[in-house]
Amino acid sequence: xxxxxxNLSVEINEQEILHDLNLNLExxxxxxxxxxxxxxxxxxxxxxxxxxxxQIKSGEIFFAQEKINDLSPEQRAYLGLMSxxxxxxxxxxxxLEQFLFLAYKNIxxxxxxxxxxxxxxxxxxxxxxxxxxxxxxxELLKRSLNVGFSGGEKKKIEIxxxxxxxxxxxxxxxxxxxxxxxxMKILAENIKNYQQNKGTVLLITHYPEILExxxxxxxxxxxxxxxxxxxxxxxxxxxxxSGFSQFI
Amino acid sequence: xxxxxxxxxxxxxxxxxxxxxxxxxRGLDESxxxxxxxxxxxxxxxxxxxxxxxxxxxxxxxxTWGPDLSKLDLASITYYAKASSSESTWDEVPEDIxxxxxxxxxxxxxxxxxxxxxxxxxxxxxxxxxxQQFKDQGVIFEDMDVAVQKYPDLVKxxxxxxxxANLHKFAALHGAVWSGxxxxxxxxxxxxxxxLQAYFRMNAKGMGQFEHTLMIIEDGAQGHYIEGCSxxxxxxxxxxxxCVEIYVKPNARFRYSSVExxxxxxxxxxxxxxxxxxxxHMEWVGGNFGSNVTMLYPCSVLLGEGxxxxxxxxxxxxxxxxxxxxxxxxxxxxxTSSNIVMKSLSRGxxxxxxxxxxxIRAKAENVKAQVNCDALLLDSDSKSSTIPEMKIANNTATVxxxxxxxxxxxxxxxxxxxxxxxxxEAETMIVxxxxxxxxxxxxxxxxxxxxRMLKLEMEGSVG
Numbered sequence: 117x118x119x120x121x122x123n124l125s126v127e128i129n130e131q132e133i134l135h136d137l138n139l140n141l142e143x144x145x146x147x148x149x150x151x152x153x154x155x156x157x158x159x160x161x162x163x164x165x166x167x168x169x170x171q172i173k174s175g176e177i178f179f180a181q182e183k184i185n186d187l188s189p190e191q192r193a194y195l196g197l198m199s200x201x202x203x204x205x206x207x208x209x210x211x212l213e214q215f216l217f218l219a220y221k222n223i224x225x226x227x228x229x230x231x232x233x234x235x236x237x238x239x240x241x242x243x244x245x246x247x248x249x250x251x252x253x254x255e256l257l258k259r260s261l262n263v264g265f266s267g268g269e270k271k272k273i274e275i276x277x278x279x280x281x282x283x284x285x286x287x288x289x290x291x292x293x294x295x296x297x298x299x300m301k302i303l304a305e306n307i308k309n310y311q312q313n314k315g316t317v318l319l320i321t322h323y324p325e326i327l328e329x330x331x332x333x334x335x336x337x338x339x340x341x342x343x344x345x346x347x348x349x350x351x352x353x354x355x356x357x358s359g360f361s362q363f364i
Numbered sequence: 365x366x367x368x369x370x371x372x373x374x375x376x377x378x379x380x381x382x383x384x385x386x387x388x389x390r391g392l393d394e395s396x397x398x399x400x401x402x403x404x405x406x407x408x409x410x411x412x413x414x415x416x417x418x419x420x421x422x423x424x425x426x427x428t429w430g431p432d433l434s435k436l437d438l439a440s441i442t443y444y445a446k447a448s449s450s451e452s453t454w455d456e457v458p459e460d461i462x463x464x465x466x467x468x469x470x471x472x473x474x475x476x477x478x479x480x481x482x483x484x485x486x487x488x489x490x491x492x493x494x495x496q497q498f499k500d501q502g503v504i505f506e507d508m509d510v511a512v513q514k515y516p517d518l519v520k521x522x523x524x525x526x527x528x529a530n531l532h533k534f535a536a537l538h539g540a541v542w543s544g545x546x547x548x549x550x551x552x553x554x555x556x557x558x559x560l561q562a563y564f565r566m567n568a569k570g571m572g573q574f575e576h577t578l579m580i581i582e583d584g585a586q587g588h589y590i591e592g593c594s595x596x597x598x599x600x601x602x603x604x605x606x607c608v609e610i611y612v613k614p615n616a617r618f619r620y621s622s623v624e625x626x627x628x629x630x631x632x633x634x635x636x637x638x639x640x641x642x643x644x645h646m647e648w649v650g651g652n653f654g655s656n657v658t659m660l661y662p663c664s665v666l667l668g669e670g671x672x673x674x675x676x677x678x679x680x681x682x683x684x685x686x687x688x689x690x691x692x693x694x695x696x697x698x699x700t701s702s703n704i705v706m707k708s709l710s711r712g713x714x715x716x717x718x719x720x721x722x723x724i725r726a727k728a729e730n731v732k733a734q735v736n737c738d739a740l741l742l743d744s745d746s747k748s749s750t751i752p753e754m755k756i757a758n759n760t761a762t763v764x765x766x767x768x769x770x771x772x773x774x775x776x777x778x779x780x781x782x783x784x785x786x787x788x789e790a791e792t793m794i795v796x797x798x799x800x801x802x803x804x805x806x807x808x809x810x811x812x813x814x815x816r817m818l819k820l821e822m823e824g825s826v827g
Contacts, residue, residue, distance in 0.1 A: 165782050169774070189781035198782070205776045209797025215780070218793070223784040260797065277783060 117178070118143040118316050119164075119285055124175035126163050132173065133159040134341045141285070146307075146317040146330060148352075151338035152360045157320045160338070161289040164318075165199050166192050180284065193219075194226035196284030200274040200291045206262040212273065213243060213257045216280065223281055246279055250302070268299045275306045285316045292319075292326035304329030327352060337363050388445040392438070394418060397540050400444050404509050404543075407516055410523075417529035417539025424533040430719070431657045431686045436631050441572040441603050443541045498556055504549040505560055508576045511547035518549065522578055526609040526637040526665070534605045534633045538574050542607065545575035548589060550616075555586040559621070559807050564593040564606075577608040581616040581644075590621040590810060601629055601656070608636035612644040614668060619647040623810055625817055626655040628685060634660045642668030642697075649805045652679040652689055653817045661719060663692035666700035666728075675704040678802040678814075680821050681714030681746070690719040690751075691735075695761075698729040706737040707799055710746035711821065718750045718767070726757040733761065739769040740798050742791065792822045 119141040126134040133156045141147050151157055163170045164177065166189040177184050179195055187195070221233045234242065244254055250272045262270050271291070278286055288307070292300060304326055307317060319332070335352055337345040337360065344363045345351065354362075389396070397418050401411040426433045494505040504515065512519050529539035546562045564575055581587060593604070604626060612618050618638070626632050632655040638646045648662040664673035679687035687710075693702040708716035718737045739748035750767045772794060780790035795818060796803075803811045 165778075167778055188787070189778060190784050190786055193782055193784040201779065205773065205779050207776050207780075207794060207797055209800035210793050215783075215785075215793065218785055218789065219780075219783040222786075222789075226784070281783070 117141065118180060119318070120176075120178040121164075122176045122178070124163070124177065125173040126159055126170050127173055128159070128170050132341070133170075134163070136175070137341065137343055139336065139343060141316055141318060143284070143316050144311070144314050145333040146311065146319065147334045147336065148319045148321065148324075148327065148332045149336045149338050149343070150321060150324065150355060150360075152322060152364075154340075155322075155338045156341040157322070157338055158289060159341075161199055161287050161320055164192075164287060165189055165197060190222070193223055193281075193283075196227075196282075197287070198278065198281060198283035198285070199287040199289050200278060202290040202293060204262055204270055204274060206260070206265070208260050208263055210261045212259060212261050213240065215261055216243060216257075216277070219277070220280060243280070246276055249279075250276055250306075252276060267294060268296075271295065271299055271303065275303060278306065278310060282313075283315070285318060286310060288317065288319045288321070290321055292321060295326075300326055301329065324352060324356065339363050388442050390440050390442050392418075392421075392441075392443050392537075392541065396443060400541060400543060403446075404512070406512060409520060410512060413524065413529075414540050414542075417524075417536045420529050421533060421536035421540055424536055426533055427659075430659055431688045431717075433631070433633075433657065436601055436603065436657075438537075438603075440601070443572045443574070444543060445571065494560075495558075498554075501554045502549075502551040503554060503556065504547065506547045508545035508547045508578065509543065511578070515547070515549070518580070519547070519578065522580060522609065522611060523576075524607070524609070526611065526639050527607050527635050531635065535607065535635050538576070538605050538607045538635070541572070542574045542576040545606070546577045546579075546589070546591070548577075548579040548581075548587070550579075550581050550585040550587045552582040553584040554582075556588070557586075559588040559590045561589070562591045564591065572603040573606065574604075575606045577606065577610075579608075579610045579618070579620075581610070581612045581618045583613045584615045585613070586617045588619040588621070588807075590623075590807065592622070592810070592813070593624045593626060601631060602627070604630055604632045604634065604655075606634050608634070608662075610636075610638040610646065612638055612640045612646050612671075614642040614644055616641075617645045617647075619649065620662075621649040621806055621810065623651045623653075623806070623814055623817070624655070624658075625653040626658075628654055628656055628682075630655045632658040632660065634658075636660070636662040638662075638664045638673070640664055640666050640668070640671040640673060643670040644668065645672050645674075647674040647805075648676065648691070649802065650677045650689075651802065651806075651814050651817070652677070652687055653821060655685065655687075657686045657688070659688045661690045661692050661721070663694070663721075664702065665694045665696065666702065667696050668700075669697045670699050671697060672701045673703075675702070675706070676802050676805055677706045678799050679706075679708045679716050680818065681708065681710045681716040682821050683712035683714055685714045687714070687716040688719055689717070690721075692721040692723070693733065694721075694723045694725070695728045695731045695733070696725050698727070698731070700728060701732040702734070704733075704735045704737075705801065707802060708737075708739045708748060709742060709795060709798070709821075710739070710748050711742040713745040713747075715747040715749075717748070718752065720752045722752070722754045722756070722763065724756045724758055724761045724763075728758050729760045731758065731761040731763075733763045735763075735765045735767075737767045738798070739767075740795070741769070741771045742795070744771065788822060792819055795822060 117140055121137055121139040124134055124137045172185055184192055217239050224231045252272050332349055335347055336343045397414050401414055524539055527535055529536045640646045646664050652658050673693055675691035679689045681687040691704045706718050710716045722733050724731050737750055741748055748769050776794055777790045803814050
């Protein structure tokens with residue numbers, strides 16, 4: 117099992133959002149967690165990533181056989197957890213390329229002690245290559261992180277990081293919402309490539325459109341902080357025809 | 365990077381022994397002022413200026429409108445100490461003093477990036493040099509004490525005219541005990557493309573440093589001067605009350621940059637003013653780190669039509685520190701313009717205050733002025749406030765004022781951490797991004813130094 121969530125209860129500001137939640141992901145699979153607004157989907161994503169504002173009241177999270185309840189966000193990144201954000205922040209003055217170089221060095225050095233960091237120049241070449249695959253202009257890499265980027269550009273920068281940082285598990289937290297059809301296809305294609313390289317995907321969404329392009333192995337329905345129903349792909353059809361109300 | 369940081373930190377904290385203090389004393393009276401003047405063999409007019417300033421100093425009280433200065437014990441300060449005689453080659457500078465400056469990267473920088481260098485240790489300049497090509501063009505870059513001897517008429521005409529001794533108590537103090545500093549004269553139409561640099565160091569315990577910087581930029585001339593300041597930490601208050609006067613003549617352009625990193629027991633009470641004439645342009649770029657209390661508001665007086673000024677400033681208030689900084693612009697003539705950009709960072713309970721004055725006089729038509737201050741709080745213990753004063757006596761002025769204050773974004777820090785940056789790296793990166801518009805304006809080696817200072821402040825390893 118790559119990810120095991122056992123009886124997890126989570127609160128923020130003394131309010132419990134997740135109750136006794138269980139979720140298991142085998143390496144190489146694609147799971148979808150769906151649910152109406154307010155079901156606690158973002159909390160799930162945040163708590164998996166180690167957001168300091170969310171408190172685990174009970175339960176355990178194991179990632180690659182390691183208990184990660186108390187690990188910092190960066191330690192989880194080293195282990196291979198990553199989320200593609202729906203609305204990544206815009207940070208003035210933080211040059212995208214510099215940020216990515218530091219992220220890249222930190223993550224690979226932590227994963228492999230014998231790893232030798234590339235020079236700035238070597239990294240720059242690597243990054244340019246990866247960016248060109250996604251049709252990201254090299255000029256964008258010199259700019260401040262996401263500042264003045266279009267929605268599509270921001271999304272591509274998130275995908276660029278997925279390709280660059282090679283996590284074991286990619287969490288797509290509403291990554292597909294608000295995308296036009298072309299951007300959706302680019303995202304889906306990159307997720308497929310990632311899966312072919314043995315990547316595991318947890319897609320958290322209330323918006324099943326991207327599933328026209330991707331094949332989920334498991335579908336979970338989340339309501340009021342609990343997984344109320346799990347099944348195979350056919351569960352999607354049920355949701356599409358009759359919505360979430362049947363589970364509430 | 366951490367190796368470099370620890371060297372810088374060492375240079376910062378290391379103190380050399382100070383045998384020269386034996387012949388110095390604490391406190392201030394008329395006989396000391398006379399001694400200083402006599403030991404420098406000054407002309408009568410300068411002694412006279414000092415004595416008048418002393419009388420003003422004794423009559424005035426400490427300013428009470430700003431940070432608390434009541435704990436500053438003026439009687440325990442050593443006002444004058446001479447550590448070494450002025451040398452013109454680096455090899456002649458005493459070993460321990462040389463080491464300090466070498467660790468701070470001064471002589472290397474001179475070879476590579478600078479048009480000229482001066483270095484002051486305690487009260488007197490220990491080294492001064494100007495590249496031959498600029499000497500040949502008539503540029504004067506001298507220790508201020510030497511300038512009084514060599515160019516008395518020029519000095520007398522300008523000395524403490526922009527910053528008169530009666531401006532405030534510390535300007536009066538400065539007038540009485542000033543020593544060392546930099547004199548720069550750039551003749552008409554001479555353009556110096558490399559920066560000129562000076563470095564000031566307070567070493568001994570309870571010292572006062574009162575260097576005077578006087579710069580005259582003649583018609584159509586251009587230049588850039590940059591200075592760095594530092595002092596080790598003692599746990600006894602020291603005082604820096606320097607004075608900078610800059611005269612920017614018609615059509616001239618000048619930039620004055622400073623990176624000040626005083627120890628956290630120093631009071632940094634500085635007065636800086638530029639008189640900007642017709643179609644001339646003045647730029648102030650400043651970074652303030654360290655010190656216990658800083659009060660610093662560089663001022664541009666726009667005297668001539670079409671004159672303009674840019675003020676860019678950054679202040680970092682860490683634990684136990686008050687950074688009361690800002691800018692003043694006085695628009696006396698028509699079609700003058702000014703742009704103020706101030707950024708402050710507060711951490712560990714530090715307090716930063718933006719205090720500014722925009723003064724547009726009745727006769728000044730079509731003035732354009734812009735004030736932009738940005739405060740970033742790195743935790744919830746720290747404080748920031750903005751005290752912008754605006755006096756606008758002419759209704760053709762276009763004035764824009766923007767102030768922002770916010771805590772470092774948790775969301776941004778979390779995002780960067782989730783991509784493998786440590787909390788400290790994430791915060792440092794955000795802080796560097798915040799100050800980038802200021803740092804970008806500095807020459808490379810100073811930008812590097814400023815980034816190091818920031819990193820040290822973020823680690824909390826200094827002071």
